């Protein structure tokens with residue numbers, strides 16, 4: 194589903210990732226760990242096609258991302274749901290409108306279909322009672338659930354999470370992590386960048402670790 198072959202990415206002479214090989218199968222859950230500045234967001238941007246490698250290939254669903262242009266790139270970005278640490282929601286809009294906006298942007302116009310999808314995803318994420326609440330009134334954990342709902346609304350085969358628990362306390366982090374595990378159990382591939390060792394250790398989930406420009410792979414016990 195996600196494959197990096199011998200990828201090199203540098204920014205001038207101050208940062209280089211080299212010889213990056215990643216292989217994440219369809220429906221698999223993998224962590225992406227590493228210290229601040231190690232290149233986690235760079236790897237995510239390569240998957241999204243927001244950055245291009247200097248060398249090597251980045252395949253998602255067998256498509257070489259750096260080759261995608263125009264409609265193909267737009268389609269690729271719809272196929273990869275993204276969740277960020279800082280939620281990136283529109284605070285003055287309510288939960289329903291934040292999630293529905295993602296469907297409007299993709300050309301959905303039928304009100305009944307939009308209602309059906311938004312209600313289903315809110316039900317799955319325990320957001321039904323907040324559906325008409327402005328996002329600014331929600332806690333960090335609730336906002337992150339809205340951001341996950343927005344990322345899931347198109348049923349993307351892949352979800353990328355960039356430090357999704359970075360602003361949350363331990364209890365909320367564990368809740369959010371469990372939601373991602375549930376999403377994976379439903380068949381979605383999940384790549385989860387985190388600094389939270391308490392989520393990684395003992396989880397038994399494979400980990401890609403970036404450090405000093407290199408990547409290694411292991412399975413935490």
Ligand SMILES: Nc1ncnc2c1ncn2[C@@H]1O[C@H](COP(=O)(O)OP(=O)(O)OP(=O)(O)O)[C@@H](O)[C@H]1O
Pocket residue numbers: 204207208227228229230231232233234235236
């Ligand atoms: N567009 C860019 N131009 C130049 N340098 C960049 C660019 N994007 C990132 N960098 C540099 O690349 C390095 C890796 O950054 P990146 O954001 O990928 O790290 P990270 O592991 O996600 O860090 P954090 O955990 O702090 O978010 C950093 O030294 C950063 O300053």
